[in-house]
Amino acid sequence: MKEERVKLRIYGMTCDDCVNTVSHGLKKQDGVLDVKISLKDGSGEIEIDSDKIEPEKLLKNEVFEKPSHYRATLMDQ
Amino acid sequence: MNSEVQKFDLVILGRGAAAFSAAIKASELSNGEMTIAMIGVGPLGGTCVNFGCVPSKYLLEASHSVFRPEHPRMAGIHTTMVKYEFSEVMEGLRSYVGHARDTKYAKVIENYSNVSLFTGLGKFVDKKTVVVSDSNGKDVAVVSGSNMLIATGSHPTVPNIEGLKETGFLTSDTIWGINDLPESVAIIGGGAIGLELGQALLHFGSKVTVIEALDSLLPQTEPEIGSALKMYLEEEGMKFYMRARVSKINKNGGMKSVEFITHKGNEKIDVQEIIIATGRQPNTEYLDLKTAGVDTDPRGLIITSRTMKTSASGIYAAGDCVSKKMFLETLAAREGVTAVSNMFGEDMKIDYESATWAVFTNPQVAGVGMTENEFSRKNGSCSCRIFSLENLTKASITGETEGIIKITVDPKDNTVVGMQILAPNATDIITEGAYAVGKGYKIDDIIATSHIFPSISEGVKLAAQSFIRDLSKMACCVE
Structure with missing residues (x-):
């Protein structure tokens, strides 16, 4: 296992429920080890196993796909 | 200087069509949350609205309004000389460009509070x-x-010709400031820009000479179209020197002398003004792309994948600064959207194959997809037909029969792979070709589609029908 920390800019979060929804969605993704979301900054720090998942794949998480209104971009590349 | 680093989600270098489409798409995808810095110099909107498509089409349309009444084509319509004041035309042009820039760019971006404009040149100090x-x-x-x-777009290339800078010249960026119609003009470069500016000035009454290094006009077009357009422009009075290399330029009293070498040897013309139209080069020199790790081709154009990603992760490129075959405002805008969509994790790729291009001379030239030669070289064989506007009822009625429509298909299944049109309104009609090439339509799909009779667009249907029957044995409107 190769651990990597990925920082996401997350758009569309307005409340704690949003944080829970995004957090829950990311945690379900294979290769995601830990998720910390900041509502204030609109960002998230995601621990991943980079042997299992590439950082860009996080952007394709179901929680960032239509009809969801949440969107994300990579912050550190 | 405020040395504090101002942080944004997206930094866009440039403020033309690609930059605006990217900023707007990013704002839409993030519901206005993405903070965007847009950095650039020159008027908002970039080349297209300020120096390219918009003013050149304005000038062409104004010039046609002068030329057409002086050259009627229908029986009983007499020649009418049009009174015009060139300086007022140019004033109207500049006023319209200002209006278009305000309404389509300046006022639009004011609606996006997430976008911050910076006036100046941007240079990378690191990747971010x-x-x-x-x-x-x-x-x-x-x-x-x-x-x-x-x-960051592009700017006109100025060739290294002895005496050019000292003598003075215009480019497609600077011509919009003139108020007096030059009595005679030498245009160096017979590409789209040179021919459009040349015909506009010719229609106003200038004597226009085009000096072209290649042996044909518009090398991206089918040879039949390039030669037909040349013939038509010559009939209007434009003079051409092909395979000519300009060697020296100097002032000669109130005139400008252009010396050039052709197969006949050294030749020289004296003109009142010179227009340089030898192409454009990317605005990438100042960026310090090496520091950012962004690769360029030998011309300084940025190399990208079809996703608009550069060689440096997190850095995308779009528009006229990108290494590609066609440099169009419409493509620039699409590339901007593609880049931003992929920042959000989409898998969007730019489709260059079904991108339409045009030259706004009269008749207009427009095309999409591959030429006969390109498809044959790639696949070993092809099938194509050329339809002359002489056989088109609408063109016969108006007397505008100078033109052709050429369709190229894959001989395996008659799928349309390319279409080029030389005709009035070719720029409107080519959209049918874009659908055909982009969606993989076959000749039968075009034939089975209703086309208005009589219209220029009917020519596309007749060109398609020419694959399956002899048009000379066909009555009007046979399906």
């Missing part, structure tokens, strides 16, 4: 940070972004 400097070279801001988009 650029320093912005003003026209005096003074650093005015430092901005960083999680994602970067380079969309």
Whole structure:
């Protein structure tokens, strides 16, 4: 296992429920080890196993796909 | 300078069509949350609205309004000389450009509170940070972004010709400031820009000479179209020197002398004005792309994948600064959208194959897809037909029969792979070709589609029908 920390800019979060929804969605993704979301900054720090998942794949998480209104971009590349 | 780094989600270098489409798409995708820095110099909107498509089409349309009444084509319509004041035409042009820039760019971007405009040139100091400097070279801001988009556009190339700079010249960027119609003009370069400007000035009454290094006009077109357009422009009075290389330019009293070499040897013409139309080069020199790790081709154009990603992760490029075959405002805008969509994790790829291009002379030239030669070289064989507007009822009625429609298909299954049109309104009609090439339509799909009779667009259907029957044995409107 190769651990990597990925920082996401997350758009569309307005409340704690949003944080829970995004957090829950990311945690379900294979290769995601830990998720910390900041509502204030609109960002998230995601621990991943980079042997299992590439950082860009996080952007394709179901929680960032239509009809969801949440969107994300990579912050550190 | 405020040395504090201002952080943004997206930094866009440039403020033309690619930059605007990217900023707007990013704002839409993030519901206005993405913070965007847009950095650039020159008027908002970039080349297209300020120096390219918009003013050149204005000038062409104005010139046709003068030329057409003086050259009627229908029985009983007498020649009418049109009174015009060239300086007022140019004033109207500049006023319209200002209006288009305000309504389509300046006022639009005011609606996006998430976009901050920086006036100045941006230079990379690392992959995520650029320093912005003003026209005096003074650093005015430092901005960083999680994602970067380079969309700095291009500027006219000025060839290294002895005496050119000392003698003075116009380019497609500077011609819009003139108020007096030059009595005679030498246009160096017979590409789209040179021919459009040349015909506009010719229609107003200038004597126009085009000096072209190649042996044909518009090398991206089918040879039949390039030669037909040349013949038509010659009939209007435009003079051409092909395979000619300009060797020297100098002032000769109130005139400008252009010396050039052709197969006949040394030749020389004296003109009142010179227009340089030898192409454009990317605005990438100042960016320090090496520091950012962004690769360029030998011409300085930025190399990208079809996703608009550059060689540096997190840095995208779009528009006329990108290495590709066609440099169009419409493509620039699409590339901007593609880049931003991919920043959000989509898998969007730019489709160059079904991108339409045009030359707005009269008749107009427009095309999409591959030429006969391109398809044959790639696949070993092809099938194509050329339909002359002489056989088109609408063109016969108006007397505008100078033109052809050429369709190229894959002989295996008659799928349309290319279409080029030389005709009035070719720029409107080519959209049918874009659908056909983009969606993989076959000749039968075009034939089975209703086309208005009589219209120029009917020519596309007749060109398609010419694959399956002899048109000379066909009555009007046979399906």
